[in-house]
Amino acid sequence: MGRKMIEISHLVKQFGTLQAVNDLSFSVAPGEVLGFLGPNGAGKSTTMKIVTGFLKPSAGRVSIFGCDIEQDTIAAQRQMGYLPEGAPCYEEMTPRTFLNFIAAARGLKGAYASERLQQVIDTMSLQAVLDQRIETLSKGFKRRVGLAQAIIHDPKILILDEPTDGLDPNQKHQVREMIRGLAKDKIVIISTHILEEVTAVCTRAIIITQGQVVADCRPDELEQRSKYHGALTLDFDESVTAEDFLEEFASLEQVALVESIEESNQLSLFPRHKDQSMLLDVSQLIRDRQLPVVSINQEKGKLDEVFRAVTQEQNP
Amino acid sequence: MNGIKVITSREIRSYFATPLAYVFILIFLVLSGVFTFYMGNLFERGQADLIPFFNFHPWLYLFLVPAISMRLWSEERKSGSIELLLTLPITRFQAVVGKFLAAWLFAGLALFLTFPIWLTVNYLGDPDNGVIFSSYLGSWLMAGGFLAIGSCMSAVSQSQVIAFILTGTVCLLFVLAGFPLVLNVFRDWLPILVVDTVASLSFMTHFGAIAKGVLGLQDLVFFFSVILFWLLATTVVVEMKQGQ
Known part of the structure; x- marks a missing residue:
């Protein structure tokens, strides 16, 4: 226990008087694709920012495969791939130079780096736009570049903040296929407010509101809670x-x-x-x-x- | 170390991916020429040295350095890419140093490209090239000090304009610290020790010493301490701003 999972315990994050995350606890084991649901402002993105080491929690702790995110930030960050909300990246770069930069920053070297680069380019179908500036790309391509950088080091943990937001139905389908195609021993956390996505890719759903867990179960159990179940x-x-x-x-x-x-x-x-x-x-x-x-x-x-x-x- | 190297090389590429780098270098070269030949009367003085050239550097840097440094952190925060950068397995300090080094190397390149002026005085006369080399080094160190301040100011605000103005103001204080204008403010009500300390923070004093060809240890230590201090301050500010 503890060594092989993400454990979040009693997490609190306060911005001034605003309680964004309020005593949040849960853990995620390998093989789980966790759908992180909640209304806007429920604390989904804040939680993800804390888990990835971008924000410091006001209280509580996050352990990534046994590495404390505050004490052992770099070791924890090595294990994770992260797509921040809105998939920000360096717009003046091209997908090729940008992905090379991420690979280098992640410490990938030589033949392995080129192999991984080619693989994410194939997975995300980026070949056609590889040498165009990112700022000139469509939203769908930008999102795919963002996803490519998140998986380039083949991380054990993938954290995606609204990965399909703003994509057309074909692109959404592609992204979901990609997530389903990931090896079965990975941990994936996806935040979304698109509910169909949860039934489409997730093995588990957590609903949070006002920084607290209000539901934690399989997506089909969630459906059974509906008064329309069986109607x-x-x-x-x-x-x-x-x-x-x-x-x-x-x-x-x-x-x-x-x-x-x-x-x-x-x-x-x-x-x-x-x-x-x-x-x-x-x-x-x-x-x-x-x-x-x-x-x-x-x-x-x-x-x-x-x-x-x-x-x-x-x-x- | 790998982290710093990766960040520095990305930053330098990004300077040259936009017109910023070319515009900056062009303006720097034109202005340093104007200052040297028209306002510094390089030819009329009839002396083979570059004193008029270097004399204007603090003032030139005052508004050109903020133009390089203002985007260092403001842009990252505004575009959201800071979240990407700081979730890579790279420490905050490495990121701060990496970005600073890129800006400093870039300033070094702009400075290097003024070499035709050096060729000119060597063609016309027989200057003391040791002094000139020392002056170049001093000027580059001073640019580093300005850039480190600029890095911190850029971390303070999401707005590049605000970062620009703050950097200009703080740098002006450091330039003027040895001048009566600033010292008189303190002289009346602070102990002489404090006044001396303020005076010793003047970029002008330390740059002046190096530019005379005296590569004193205390001047080198001064500039490196200033750089280190402001880079540490940048790290703290980046950390603080993230929590908001």
């Missing part, structure tokens, strides 16, 4: 009004509650027991009564609803 959504034909059938569905034994969504002419049916499907009974009723239902969707759970629920409990 059925029925789309009705435009010729009828969904609300007219509300009573009929409410009378089914398996159905605990029916909600009408007026603007989309839908009914949401919530099960009495989350593990028992209402699908059979509901479809039976539709067939028997010849109801004009266009489609039936079984909901996995709405992450943004869980997100709102857990972050607003704290912050009404």
